[in-house]
Amino acid sequence: MLALLAALAVACFLLVTGLSRAYQDQRQSLGSRWFSRGEADLNAGRYDAAVTDFRASLLYSRENYAYQLNLAEALIGIKHLGEASAYLLNLWDRQPDDGLVNLELARIAVQQGKNDQAIRYYHDAVYAVWPRDQEFQRRTARLELIELLLRLNQAADAQSELIALEANAGDNPELQTQIGDFFARAGDFDHALAAYNTALRADKHNQAALAGAGQSAFNLQRYSLAQHDLQAALALNPKDTQSAERLKTAELVLQMDPYRRQISALDRNRLVMQAFATAGQRLQACSTPASALPLPATANADLNKDWAALKPRITARDLLRDPDLMDSAMNLVFRIERSTAGSCGTPSGPDLALLLISKLHEGNS
Amino acid sequence: MATQSDSSPQIASLNEVPPPPGWMHSRELWRAFFREDRFFLVLSVFIGVFSGLAVVCFRYAIDWSRLYLLGTGVVLSPTRVLLAPTLAGLVIAVLVIHFFPRARGSGVNQTKAALYIYNGYIPFRTAIGKFITAALAIGSGHSLGPEDPSLQIGACLASALGRRMRLSRERMRLIAPVGAAAGLAAAFNAPISAVLFVIEEVIGRWTAGILGSVVLSAVSGVVVMRWFLGSEPLFRIPAVELRRPSELIAYAILGVVGGLASVVFAGGIAALRPRCKALPRWTQYFQPAIAGLLIGIIAMLGAPQVMGAGYEYIDQAMHGQFTWEFLAILAGLKILATLLSFVSGTPGGMFAPTLFIGAMLGAAVGGAEHYLLPHLTISPGTYALVGMGVLFAGFLRVPMTSVFMVLEVSGNYSIIVPVIVANTFAYVISRGLQPLAIFDLLTRQDGLDLPSMEEQREEDILHVEDAMQPVQGPVLDAGLSLDQALRTLDHSEIEHLLVRMRPNSWGVVTKEQVQQAAAAGNTSANVGSLLSEQTVPYLHPDLPLEVALRYVDRWPLIPVVSRANFGQLEGVISQADVLRRYREFGEG
Numbered sequence: 001m002l003a004l005l006a007a008l009a010v011a012c013f014l015l016v017t018g019l020s021r022a023y024q025d026q027r028q029s030l031g032s033r034w035f036s037r038g039e040a041d042l043n044a045g046r047y048d049a050a051v052t053d054f055r056a057s058l059l060y061s062r063e064n065y066a067y068q069l070n071l072a073e074a075l076i077g078i079k080h081l082g083e084a085s086a087y088l089l090n091l092w093d094r095q096p097d098d099g100l101v102n103l104e105l106a107r108i109a110v111q112q113g114k115n116d117q118a119i120r121y122y123h124d125a126v127y128a129v130w131p132r133d134q135e136f137q138r139r140t141a142r143l144e145l146i147e148l149l150l151r152l153n154q155a156a157d158a159q160s161e162l163i164a165l166e167a168n169a170g171d172n173p174e175l176q177t178q179i180g181d182f183f184a185r186a187g188d189f190d191h192a193l194a195a196y197n198t199a200l201r202a203d204k205h206n207q208a209a210l211a212g213a214g215q216s217a218f219n220l221q222r223y224s225l226a227q228h229d230l231q232a233a234l235a236l237n238p239k240d241t242q243s244a245e246r247l248k249t250a251e252l253v254l255q256m257d258p259y260r261r262q263i264s265a266l267d268r269n270r271l272v273m274q275a276f277a278t279a280g281q282r283l284q285a286c287s288t289p290a291s292a293l294p295l296p297a298t299a300n301a302d303l304n305k306d307w308a309a310l311k312p313r314i315t316a317r318d319l320l321r322d323p324d325l326m327d328s329a330m331n332l333v334f335r336i337e338r339s340t341a342g343s344c345g346t347p348s349g350p351d352l353a354l355l356l357i358s359k360l361h362e363g364n365s
Numbered sequence: 366m367a368t369q370s371d372s373s374p375q376i377a378s379l380n381e382v383p384p385p386p387g388w389m390h391s392r393e394l395w396r397a398f399f400r401e402d403r404f405f406l407v408l409s410v411f412i413g414v415f416s417g418l419a420v421v422c423f424r425y426a427i428d429w430s431r432l433y434l435l436g437t438g439v440v441l442s443p444t445r446v447l448l449a450p451t452l453a454g455l456v457i458a459v460l461v462i463h464f465f466p467r468a469r470g471s472g473v474n475q476t477k478a479a480l481y482i483y484n485g486y487i488p489f490r491t492a493i494g495k496f497i498t499a500a501l502a503i504g505s506g507h508s509l510g511p512e513d514p515s516l517q518i519g520a521c522l523a524s525a526l527g528r529r530m531r532l533s534r535e536r537m538r539l540i541a542p543v544g545a546a547a548g549l550a551a552a553f554n555a556p557i558s559a560v561l562f563v564i565e566e567v568i569g570r571w572t573a574g575i576l577g578s579v580v581l582s583a584v585s586g587v588v589v590m591r592w593f594l595g596s597e598p599l600f601r602i603p604a605v606e607l608r609r610p611s612e613l614i615a616y617a618i619l620g621v622v623g624g625l626a627s628v629v630f631a632g633g634i635a636a637l638r639p640r641c642k643a644l645p646r647w648t649q650y651f652q653p654a655i656a657g658l659l660i661g662i663i664a665m666l667g668a669p670q671v672m673g674a675g676y677e678y679i680d681q682a683m684h685g686q687f688t689w690e691f692l693a694i695l696a697g698l699k700i701l702a703t704l705l706s707f708v709s710g711t712p713g714g715m716f717a718p719t720l721f722i723g724a725m726l727g728a729a730v731g732g733a734e735h736y737l738l739p740h741l742t743i744s745p746g747t748y749a750l751v752g753m754g755v756l757f758a759g760f761l762r763v764p765m766t767s768v769f770m771v772l773e774v775s776g777n778y779s780i781i782v783p784v785i786v787a788n789t790f791a792y793v794i795s796r797g798l799q800p801l802a803i804f805d806l807l808t809r810q811d812g813l814d815l816p817s818m819e820e821q822r823e824e825d826i827l828h829v830e831d832a833m834q835p836v837q838g839p840v841l842d843a844g845l846s847l848d849q850a851l852r853t854l855d856h857s858e859i860e861h862l863l864v865r866m867r868p869n870s871w872g873v874v875t876k877e878q879v880q881q882a883a884a885a886g887n888t889s890a891n892v893g894s895l896l897s898e899q900t901v902p903y904l905h906p907d908l909p910l911e912v913a914l915r916y917v918d919r920w921p922l923i924p925v926v927s928r929a930n931f932g933q934l935e936g937v938i939s940q941a942d943v944l945r946r947y948r949e950f951g952e953g
Binding site for chain 1: 407408411414415418421422425428429432437438439440526530593595597601603604677681684685686746
């Protein structure tokens with residue numbers, strides 16, 4: 001009897017297996033049909049319709065990876081982040097090294113303000129497996145990670161990621177320019193300049209790279225180079241106001257620096273007298289009550305006293321006669337510009353040029 | 366009752382052909398191995414397999430019904446939404462009235478009736494009827510679930526197999542619950558919950574023999590189901606975390622709300638079902654159709670989620686797809702839709718609707734609490750999970766199953782404390798406001814008197830200490846001489862006297878026995894010589910009083926001793942004491 005039961009069970013099992021095959025085939029076909037419609041809607045940006053289609057496809061294959069992933073993307077499209085996140089987390093549990101899942105989770109975490117989670121998912125996306133265009137996808141994930149790190153003022157971490165990115169970036173001028181921009185935002189102007197120069201080697205008329213190189217050179221206090229690059233950038237795009245402004249300042253620095261070589265003694269003395277007068281005006285302007293944050297009374301008094309004491313001696317004749325007078329005058333000019341920059345805000349025009357010149361010669365004084 | 370070996374068909378067939386002498390030994394082995402209790406265990410596995418296969422086919426049938434009646438998409442066509450449940454209702458009514466009258470209802474009580482009234486007999490026709498009508502009902506959008514019908518189909522198959530195997534009456538009675546466990550486990554993909562439910566609601570007692578069979582059949586059923594349908598849970602389970610003990614207050618509130626909702630749900634059935642049954646017979650042809658039409662209208666008005674079992678919507682509620690206001694509306698509408706379907710006599714189960722209502726209510730309460738107290742960190746998914754357990758405890762009134770069901774479905778032990786807290790509130794409120802549990806209510810409405818498992822669980826049990834009396838008169842030592850014993854008895858009016866024997870046994874003598882022995886001039890003999898060889902058994906105060914019944918007719922006095930010290934006499938109990946206590950208990 002048991003043998004009969006077993007035989008009956010086997011027969012029923014085979015029967016249900018046949019039935020099951022027909023059932024599964026039908027479901028698979030229905031799932032695929034709805035999925036194709038969903039893909040078409042998703043590609044056309046019809047996220048609502050795509051969500052409905054993908055939901056229908058999931059009715060027939062609830063754990064289908066591709067269906068869930070696409071539904072999650074469509075849900076992100078209609079800003080249903082919570083549900084999208086639930087689907088993605090489910091997929092992440094099944095395949096934690098899926099690049100797209102990690103990237104989408106990171107993007108959702110960014111939108112939800114969960115920055116630590118976002119950084120973790122971005123890292124996973126960078127080192128994850130991507131089915132197609134692996135390098136491109138990893139680079140995209142890394143660029144988004146760098147963007148986030150810079151927004152969170154985590155410059156050191158951003159620099160590390162940038163250095164890794166640069167190593168695999170090749171000569172692509174757009175990418176190198178983007179890397180240069182990120183380096184510049186991270187405050188690493190050496191690497192930024194190098195990235196811009198790489199971009200310029202591939203395309204010397206890349207305006208963004210020229211402007212970026214000029215700005216980086218400016219920040220590195222390499223004003224001649226900055227002048228050269230910014231002039232070239234402006235030639236390509238005269239409407240680039242930021243570059244124009246920087247160029248003007250760089251030119252002023254180059255013109256007003258009395259310590260630069262290959263100028264006559266007369267010109268040097270003239271520059272010193274001009275700088276002394278400019279600093280005096282700045283001091284005066286900063287001491288008036290109308291200025292934003294006037295200098296403290298004692299500091300102001302000291303600087304005024306020093307300036308007033310030195311002023312009668314700042315003549316072409318005295319400067320020629322006493323070579324040390326130039327240093328004394330310029331030291332006072334630098335003190336005034338630094339002090340007023342701290343209390344009255346960053347200056348502009350000749351005062352900014354003098355401030356930059358002071359920084360340029362900080363070690364010498 | 367037939368003897369075990371006689372009833373075994375294997376042995377019967379072996380008896381027909383005289384075996385050669387060499388076979389004698391193996392025949393004895395065969396006979397010893399396949400004693401009926403062991404055969405029953407093997408049969409349980411087959412019951413599980415067949416039930417699992419039936420449940421798989423049942424699932425296919427429901428899905429095909431849905432596909433062809435309601436369409437393949439998520440957005441349903443209004444025409445189909447109105448017509449499918451209405452027309453299916455008409456067909457179902459004809460089938461139930463003319464061909465399968467026992468297919469009506471959920472199936473749990475029918476299985477209990479098979480156990481307690483019909484000696485395990487359930488006609489096979491019921492399984493066929495239940496399969497067709499429930500698949501049609503659920504597939505067309507009636508608000509019912511596949512679990513209870515699966516339970517009944519399993520029980521029917523088991524009953525048919527048991528009859529074919531010519532099992533003894535005792536085994537036949539138990540076979541329906543064994544099949545029921547397999548069917549439920551396969552439908553629910555949760556063997557532990559199925560076993561507990563059958564023990565808690567159908568059988569009502571735990572013994573190794575029953576438990577082994579029920580577990581084997583449930584596991585076999587689940588294995589078969591997973592073979593064909595995969596081991597995916599019914600819904601994606603969200604991360605569950607209890608961060609602060611104060612969050613338990615939020616779950617307690619959910620328990621209160623769930624308890625009240627359970628009372629409304631059960632109250633609706635209690636009020637409407639007898640009224641529907643009392644309507645003229647011809648209306649029964651239209652009741653499922655009207656229920657289907659009304660459900661279609663609810664779906665058309667913006668809540669298609671109430672149609673069918675609704676597991677996909679439980680999944681969506683768990684992942685925060687609906688607002689808490691809409692979740693609350695869905696919970697209310699599902700109660701209404703399930704009431705309509707169920708009281709109209711449409712075959713189908715209440716497990717899935719209960720889970721649906723619980724999940725929606727849980728997520729709604731969670732959403733509302735989060736709206737009012739934004740600092741609460743619990744996710745709506747957690748509330749939905751706990752909510753399912755709450756309705757199980759409050760509506761179906763199976764407290765233990767409700768806890769393990771959530772535990773088994775979620776696979777997360779962190780949820781156990783919130784579930785226990787919420788379920789306790791729901792159960793107590795439901796029991797307080799609706800004294801009769803839903804399955805007992807349905808039984809009474811059907812004119813049956815099946816034992817109520819809840820009443821059995823909650824029933825006061827009398828113990829020996831409730832009937833025992835303090836020791837009156839002296840306790841004699843077995844070494845005491847008859848002379849000394851006589852002197853002791855001079856001051857006593859007691860007829861029966863306890864005799865303590867070393868180390869921890871007892872005897873009973875009568876005053877008359879002592880006096881007669883002393884009169885015979887044997888005064889130097891001791892009391893022990895008067896005792897019979899059989900010692901008097903002793904009882905402990907905490908034992909159920911029914912244990913005392915086994916002894917009180919044979920001994921006039923039974924000593925009741927302490928468990929910690931067998932020599933310490935706590936009291937005595939006699940037949941009169943036991944009967945008096947039972948009489949008092951019966952009189953309330």
